[in-house]
Amino acid sequence: MSVLDEWTGRRTPTRTGLAAPGPDPDDGALLRAMTDAREVDDFDMRHLRYFLTVVRAGTVSAAAQELRISQPSLSQQIRRLEQRIGAALFIRSSRGVELTAGGRAFLREIQGIPGQLRSAIAAVAPAPQVWQVGVCGGVPADVLIEVQHGLSGRRTHGGHQHGAKLRMRSVDVADQGELLQHGEIAFGIVRLPVPMPHLVRAVVRDEPLGVVMAREHPLAARTELTLRDLTRQRLLWYDEGCAPGFAQSVPAHLARLGWNSVLHPVDQDQHALFLHALRTTPDLVALRPRRAVEGEPHLVWRPLPAARPPRERLAVTALRDGHTARVLREVAAERGWLFLSD
Structure with missing residues (x-):
């Protein structure tokens, strides 16, 4: 039996005289693929x-x-x-x-061909892979470690570790979708929401945002803040290239609460710049989850005066319907991450 016979489900007699079963017939699709491949043999x-x-x-x-x-x-x-x-x-x-x-x-x-070919190779490759991961600005180190453990330590169906390696690099969310489609990165790490319907997402961290300020800030002595206090403050914030959906949705949420903040953008990849801006600008505050600034001696955290404050959701993304999407779904199930396909 040829590979083509086996693939297309033709029943070829065996030595015992019985027909050997094969997969569901798809002769036409395979023959079309063979013809297409001949016509582009000279493409590189x-x-x-x-x-x-x-x-x-x-x-x-x-x-x-x-x-x-x-x-x-x-x-x-x-x-x-x-x-x-x-x-x-x-x-x-x-x-x-x-x-x-x-x-x-x-x-x-x-534009989908490189990613499809990469997924096809990854689906059968027995050797450890190196997956490129794009990381948006300001992601905490412990989230990166959680993603590292999840993707590189995932188990195969036989119970063995997969052994994939990750190489992480800084990539703005605005660029990640294109790089995913071109196969230049396998996964992205972003703040939700992201306006990219061709991606699936697995939420690694979901926490309420609170107000962060320098210990020298006039409001730092208060244990509770009011919206009136905050309306006089500028908000240290992300630019849209770093986190497009997040950079727009959170200020809109604050406006609905009654805080129409004046935004003060800064490079979120540089913690030193973030800290410097807060410590040298008297009317400047930021928003972060509490855990993000715990142990930072120069900063204090206070809850937002709202029953439902905006939240930071950090997620891993992958191209929908590809091999990496299946990997991400498996890892999410293993690690308890919320998997979103819509």
């Missing part, structure tokens, strides 16, 4: 990566720097890709490049 995955990098970078020079190849070489590879397709993919100008109508159609059809 490297060219797709070059194309996707130019799209994201916006200029050939920036893409070449990111890919660590020369600009003339990258330009030549893009021209070869366009010649193979038979259509221009980019409109070139002094300001950079933009996609043609054909380029947009090509992007729409191929």
Whole structure:
């Protein structure tokens, strides 16, 4: 019996004369895939990566720097890709490049291919993997450790440890969706909500937010705050690139409570900048879960004066319907994380 016979469920006689069972027939789909594969034999995955990098970078020079190849070489590879397709993919100008109508159609059809191929390899790879994980700003170290233990220590169906390795790096939430689709990261760590319907999410940490201020702050001596106290304060906050949904939803929640805060954005990746801003600006406060500032001698935490304060929900994300989504669902069940597919 050939592999094709076995796959398509043809019943081939065995030595005993009985027909060997096979999977459900899908002869047409497999034959179409074989035909498609023959027609793109001369395509190189490297060219797709070059194309996707130019799209994201916006200029050939920036893409070449990111890919660590020369600009003339990258330009030549893009021209070869366009010649193979038979259509221009980019409109070139002094300001950079933009996609043609054909380029947009090509992007729409191929942007999922790297991630699908990566998922297919990961589904059968016996060797330990290295998963790239994008991390948004200001995620506590203990959350990263929890994610590390969950994803790298997950069990297979046979009860053995999977042995995957994680490589974490700082990536704004605004960029994570695109990197997930291109296969450049396998998972993301974000603050919910995220406006990305193509992702599944597993909530690792869910805590109410409270007011954080320097010990020198005029309100630090009070054990309870009022909304009137807070209306006079500016709020140290995230920029939208760091946490788009969260950066918008929490101030909107505060406004419904009666605190229309004036926002003071700061780089949330740098704890030293966060601490410096609070200690040197008299009318500045921040919002954090209590656990995030416990043990910090220069800061105090007070609960928000609200029955239902806004919450911080930190979650791991993965592309919907891929191998990593199945992994995330399994890990969430093992670790007690809330898995969200909607």
